[in-house]
Amino acid sequence: MDICGEKCINEKKVMETIKTIPRQENVGQMAEIFKALSDPTRLKIVLALLNQEHCVCDIAVICNQTDSAISHQLRILRTLKILKNRREGKIIYYSLDDDHVVSLIKMSLDHVRH
Amino acid sequence: MDICGEKCINEKKVMETIKTIPRQENVGQMAEIFKALSDPTRLKIVLALLNQEHCVCDIAVICNQTDSAISHQLRILRTLKILKNRREGKIIYYSLDDDHVVSLIKMSLDHVRH
DNA sequence: CCTTCATTTGAACAGTTGTTCAAATATTAA
DNA sequence: TTAATATTTGAACAACTGTTCAAATGAAGG
Numbered sequence: 001m002d003i004c005g006e007k008c009i010n011e012k013k014v015m016e017t018i019k020t021i022p023r024q025e026n027v028g029q030m031a032e033i034f035k036a037l038s039d040p041t042r043l044k045i046v047l048a049l050l051n052q053e054h055c056v057c058d059i060a061v062i063c064n065q066t067d068s069a070i071s072h073q074l075r076i077l078r079t080l081k082i083l084k085n086r087r088e089g090k091i092i093y094y095s096l097d098d099d100h101v102v103s104l105i106k107m108s109l110d111h112v113r114h
Numbered sequence: 115m116d117i118c119g120e121k122c123i124n125e126k127k128v129m130e131t132i133k134t135i136p137r138q139e140n141v142g143q144m145a146e147i148f149k150a151l152s153d154p155t156r157l158k159i160v161l162a163l164l165n166q167e168h169c170v171c172d173i174a175v176i177c178n179q180t181d182s183a184i185s186h187q188l189r190i191l192r193t194l195k196i197l198k199n200r201r202e203g204k205i206i207y208y209s210l211d212d213d214h215v216v217s218l219i220k221m222s223l224d225h226v227r228h
Numbered sequence: 229c230c231t232t233c234a235t236t237t238g239a240a241c242a243g244t245t246g247t248t249c250a251a252a253t254a255t256t257a258a
Numbered sequence: 259t260t261a262a263t264a265t266t267t268g269a270a271c272a273a274c275t276g277t278t279c280a281a282a283t284g285a286a287g288g
Contacts, residue, residue: 058124181266188265
């Protein structure tokens with residue numbers, strides 16, 4: 001990996017900072033979580049489940065979207081292990097499964113409220 | 115706004131949760147910040163500036179992208195007031211301008227590292 | 229078995245996104 | 259003024275995203 005060829009203004013500062021940046025892998029993980037929360041529908045799902053678990057069609061009502069649209073988004077959040085689900089007969093209940101994401105959400109909630 | 119028509123499984127739970135969800139406006143603001151941090155290039159810019167201020171072309175080297183690509187992303191982050199800049203002759207230095215975003219980033223950094 | 233209901237799935241679509249390229253600005257120095 | 263350098267801008271493009279719709283699945287009850 002060619003870190004700094006010859007075009008850089010302040011090679012020393014650049015080198016210093018590059019040392020502090022996490023590995024590509026970790027940057028990717030961070031970006032993935034932020035991306036999951038960057039869609040208003042998905043964010044609303046997570047905010048709803050912050051209160052209590054809900055089934056798919058209730059989440060659809062809360063988010064004012066079709067069951068199908070919600071199901072697609074739930075799959076994304078489940079794949080990222082942000083949500084988990086449990087079946088009770090025909091109904092599937094979703095709830096939060098990542099304490100860290102909960103903290104992130106609460107912190108950003110505090111911000112927009114103050 | 116028709117909150118709950120007749121198709122909802124558990125009207126009481128739905129009503130309870132709807133009360134806890136922030137206003138659309140605030141959900142939108144939260145999503146906007148998460149979206150800003152959801153692109154690996156933009157996230158890397160913010161991570162770099164967590165260390166110290168940098169000029170555009172140094173950021174380009176750090177992120178391994180063209181000056182132009184970085185400039186486009188800097189505009190997005192500046193518009194959201196996540197970054198500020200100062201001019202020193204021909205060179206424009208960018209730095210962080212939102213303590214809350216810094217906290218969010220640090221919290222998510224802690225997470226991927228542990 | 230057949231029906232109903234909750235959820236999932238896949239294809240299709242429009243809308244958005246990030247990067248590239250070339251051209252435009254803006255500042256400095258000769 | 260002219261040339262050189264740092265940054266910005268706008269158009270264009272492929273790649274990606276979220277929603278919709280229709281059809282498929284899976285569980286419970288008759």
